[in-house]
Amino acid sequence: xxxxxxxxxxxxxxxxxxxxxxxxxxxxxxxxxxxxxxxxxxxxxxxxxxxxxxxxxxxxxxxxxxxxxxxxxxxxxxxxxxxxxxxxxxxxxxxxxxxxxxxxxxxxxxxxxxxxxxxxxxxxxxxxxxxxxxxxxxxxxxxxxxxxxxxxxxxxxxxxxxxxxxxxxxxxxxxxxxxxxxxxxxxxxxxxxxxxxxxxxxxxxxxxxxxxxxxxxxxxxxxxxxxxxxxxxxxxxxxxxxxxxxxxxxxxxxxxxxxxxxxxxxxxxxxxxxxxxxxxxxxxxxxxxxxxxxxxxxxxxxxxxxxxxxxxxxxxxxxxxxxxxxxxxxxxxxxxxxxxxxxxxxxxxxxxxxxxxxxxxxxxxxxxxxxxxxxxxxxxxxxxxxxxxxxx
Amino acid sequence: xxxxxxxxxxxxxxxxxxxxxxxxxxxxxxxxxxxxxxxxxxxxxxxxxxxxxxxxxxxxxxxxxxxxxxxxxxxxxxxxxxxxxxxxxxxxxxxxxxxxxxxxxxxxxxxxxxxxxxxxxxxxxxxxxxxxxxxxxxxxxxxxxxxxxxxxxxxxxxxxxxxxxxxxxxxxxxxxxxxxxxxxxxxxxxxxxxxxxxxxxxxxxxxxxxxxxxxxxxxxxxxxxxxxxxxxxxxxxxxxxxxxxxxxxxxxxxxxxxxxxxxxxxxxxxxxxxxxxxxxxxxxxxxxxxxxxxxxxxxxxxxxxxxxxxxxxxxxxxxxxxxxxxxxxxxxxxxxxxxxxxxxxxxxxxxxxxxxxxxxxxxxxxxxxxxxxxxxxxxxxxxxxxxxxxxx
Numbered sequence: 126x127x128x129x130x131x132x133x134x135x136x137x138x139x140x141x142x143x144x145x146x147x148x149x150x151x152x153x154x155x156x157x158x159x160x161x162x163x164x165x166x167x168x169x170x171x172x173x174x175x176x177x178x179x180x181x182x183x184x185x186x187x188x189x190x191x192x193x194x195x196x197x198x199x200x201x202x203x204x205x206x207x208x209x210x211x212x213x214x215x216x217x218x219x220x221x222x223x224x225x226x227x228x229x230x231x232x233x234x235x236x237x238x239x240x241x242x243x244x245x246x247x248x249x250x251x252x253x254x255x256x257x258x259x260x261x262x263x264x265x266x267x268x269x270x271x272x273x274x275x276x277x278x279x280x281x282x283x284x285x286x287x288x289x290x291x292x293x294x295x296x297x298x299x300x301x302x303x304x305x306x307x308x309x310x311x312x313x314x315x316x317x318x319x320x321x322x323x324x325x326x327x328x329x330x331x332x333x334x335x336x337x338x339x340x341x342x343x344x345x346x347x348x349x350x351x352x353x354x355x356x357x358x359x360x361x362x363x364x365x366x367x368x369x370x371x372x373x374x375x376x377x378x379x380x381x382x383x384x385x386x387x388x389x390x391x392x393x394x395x396x397x398x399x400x401x402x403x404x405x406x407x408x409x410x411x412x413x414x415x416x417x418x419x420x421x422x423x424x425x426x427x428x429x430x431x432x433x434x435x436x437x438x439x440x441x442x443x444x445x446x447x448x449x450x451x452x453x454x455x456x457x458x459x460x461x462x463x464x465x466x467x468x469x470x471x472x473x474x475x476x477x478x479x480x481x482x483x484x485x486x487x488x489x490x491x492x493x494x495x496x497x498x499x500x501x502x503x504x505x506x507x508x509x510x511x512x513x514x515x516x517x
Numbered sequence: 518x519x520x521x522x523x524x525x526x527x528x529x530x531x532x533x534x535x536x537x538x539x540x541x542x543x544x545x546x547x548x549x550x551x552x553x554x555x556x557x558x559x560x561x562x563x564x565x566x567x568x569x570x571x572x573x574x575x576x577x578x579x580x581x582x583x584x585x586x587x588x589x590x591x592x593x594x595x596x597x598x599x600x601x602x603x604x605x606x607x608x609x610x611x612x613x614x615x616x617x618x619x620x621x622x623x624x625x626x627x628x629x630x631x632x633x634x635x636x637x638x639x640x641x642x643x644x645x646x647x648x649x650x651x652x653x654x655x656x657x658x659x660x661x662x663x664x665x666x667x668x669x670x671x672x673x674x675x676x677x678x679x680x681x682x683x684x685x686x687x688x689x690x691x692x693x694x695x696x697x698x699x700x701x702x703x704x705x706x707x708x709x710x711x712x713x714x715x716x717x718x719x720x721x722x723x724x725x726x727x728x729x730x731x732x733x734x735x736x737x738x739x740x741x742x743x744x745x746x747x748x749x750x751x752x753x754x755x756x757x758x759x760x761x762x763x764x765x766x767x768x769x770x771x772x773x774x775x776x777x778x779x780x781x782x783x784x785x786x787x788x789x790x791x792x793x794x795x796x797x798x799x800x801x802x803x804x805x806x807x808x809x810x811x812x813x814x815x816x817x818x819x820x821x822x823x824x825x826x827x828x829x830x831x832x833x834x835x836x837x838x839x840x841x842x843x844x845x846x847x848x849x850x851x852x853x854x855x856x857x858x859x860x861x862x863x864x865x866x867x868x869x870x871x872x873x874x875x876x877x878x879x880x881x882x883x884x885x886x887x888x889x890x891x892x893x894x895x896x897x898x899x900x901x902x903x904x905x906x907x908x909x
């Protein structure tokens with residue numbers, strides 16, 4: 126990587142791996158969140174003591190290898206919230222990458238550096254991870270295209286896990302054409318020409334967002350209706366988005382604890398207090414609560430299967446509000462973070478693919494419109510994103 | 518400070534403040550744990566984000582000023598477990614000061630650097646703090662004299678607090694004469710010539726230590742009997758040292774949480790995972806548990822008042838075993854730390870003065886014998902320590 130005016134890349138020697146010649150992504154550059162292995166490079170995971178416990182990888186992560194094979198050139202590893210535990214993108218160790226679209230605001234996390242690098246034009250695309258919103262939120266906050274693919278569809282080899290039943294590999298782009306090219310390579314599937322024919326407007330999700338956000342997204346919703354055709358209003362989460370949020374925030378921290386407990390108990394790593402507290406809370410989740418949350422996960426999946434038969438997509442605000450100011454006091458930040466996570470919970474619970482589309486603003490701050498489809502409909506969502514840009 | 522071959526001093530520019538000429542401690546040097554304010558110097562508190570939240574002090578801490586006024590020269594600030602939360606002296610940020618008497622073992626904490634500096638001969642005495650054992654434990658592990666004074670006797674101005682109802686300022690020395698001189702200055706009281714006349718041997722405390730430790734301390738107990746006279750065996754803690762330990766480990770973490778919560782919630786500081794976990798656990802102590810622990814504190818005070826009328830002292834092992842190896846895995850470390858804290862709990866619960874006297878060894882590792890007296894009997898305990906050295 127070259128200059129890094131936005132603090133998007135991890136400190137240390139620069140990393141560069143040329144893509145294979147003649148691939149479909151030739152000429153494109155990409156960055157990888159520092160949760161992805163790059164052969165011969167430390168995987169830092171956003172924590173100063175992670176690398177100590179984990180050998181330098183000898184192999185690229187699947188996602189890195191896939192982009193290199195398709196011809197894109199890796200130009201750096203990007204800042205992440207510690208071991209992906211964070212949604213705002215303010216790292217106690219590596220700082221807060223600059224959100225070029227909203228310089229006094231957070232970039233969103235945990236794929237903060239990847240989003241910041243793409244938004245600043247430092248690379249064409251960047252790999253992130255999305256367990257509870259870590260691609261979708263920074264995409265919305267930084268005004269980018271971003272995808273959380275169908276859970277379980279893409280191999281996660283060489284990606285630092287958090288909560289495996291929710292973990293996915295996603296990516297960002299500034300424009301729909303690049304987003305489509307990268308997505309075709311990552312998904313191993315052509316982006317179809319045909320668009321879905323039915324649109325569901327998730328009225329509870331729009332109601333959960335700030336009214337000004339719902340209003341700012343309305344022109345995009347109208348454009349989507351024009352492209353897709355038959356639209357109807359539906360409640361997405363009959364028990365409430367907060368109940369879905371509660372289920373995800375039961376399962377994910379408990380699973381994160383089980384992922385990280387051997388490490389934190391053995392190595393006593395340095396961590397931001399809030400990150401450590403989240404893990405400790407995860408260690409205390411009761412079995413009965415987990416049992417309930419797993420039943421709710423079954424219901425969430427059933428609900429989304431019911432809402433999203435073939436040729437149907439659903440739209441909703443990606444986040445309830447645009448990027449929040451940097452450095453908010455914890456008592457102010459906590460309820461905001463809780464609301465963000467409620468709008469993201471279905472991702473980890475159901476594993477359906479979701480794409481955040483930029484194009485709306487509130488007081489100059491970007492805000493994304495998300496579209497969801499049935500499992501495996503990732504390429505169709507990309508096609509809709511392209512059509513949305515063409516129709517803008 | 519000059520060379521620091523043992524990693525006892527905090528990194529950064531060296532600190533030196535000359536003592537007043539002609540004082541009783543003229544010619545002596547001392548170091549201060551980095552919880553004590555030194556005018557114009559950062560008080561780091563062992564945590565990389567503490568100083569950011571706290572202004573550089575314009576005034577010396579009471580304890581520092583007292584030693585300077587008595588003529589001792591300050592030569593540095595020493596490594597401490599983070600904000601005094603730790604008993605082994607292994608800091609994730611500043612490393613583990615070398616225990617010169619047991620180089621592959623921990624120095625004990627949280628006054629780790631102060632003990633290590635004195636043990637290595639880098640200074641004559643050093644200030645520590647003792648809330649739950651932070652002077653007594655490193656004194657035992659490093660083979661030093663160490664005192665936890667009567668709680669509430671010495672002003673704690675300019676000392677970073679942890680749990681104010683248990684916090685004290687203590688100090689270390691290698692030999693009894695220096696220990697007595699420093700103690701007279703700190704206590705503002707001559708060390709008396711007369712010794713107590715009754716000795717209690719705390720049979721439950723000796724039973725709580727490893728049998729080899731109890732045996733290794735036996736010659737010192739015999740010497741003490743020879744000096745003090747009438748000795749009798751007593752159970753120190755009728756409900757069990759583990760029950761006293763439980764009470765202290767209810768009150769102290771809850772109080773530490775109340776001391777630090779504004780800071781950690783506002784600043785999200787970097788912390789070792791285990792330190793953060795301790796604070797989180799402190800935040801969860803139930804009111805009913807605190808109520809019980811406060812009642813137990815009343816009982817502990819009553820028991821020690823009963824056992825320690827004037828002219829009576831009690832002896833016990835300072836720690837249940839010598840310094841443990843460095844870098845033990847947490848599951849191995851936890852029960853060892855728990856046992857150490859049970860033997861120290863009476864300090865914070867009752868606030869009676871205690872002096873740890875070196876002179877015994879187990880397999881070449883130092884182990885201290887502690888003597889306790891009634892409230893205010895600090896100087897008498899120092900006199901006993903001197904007599905013990907003379908009689909050795």
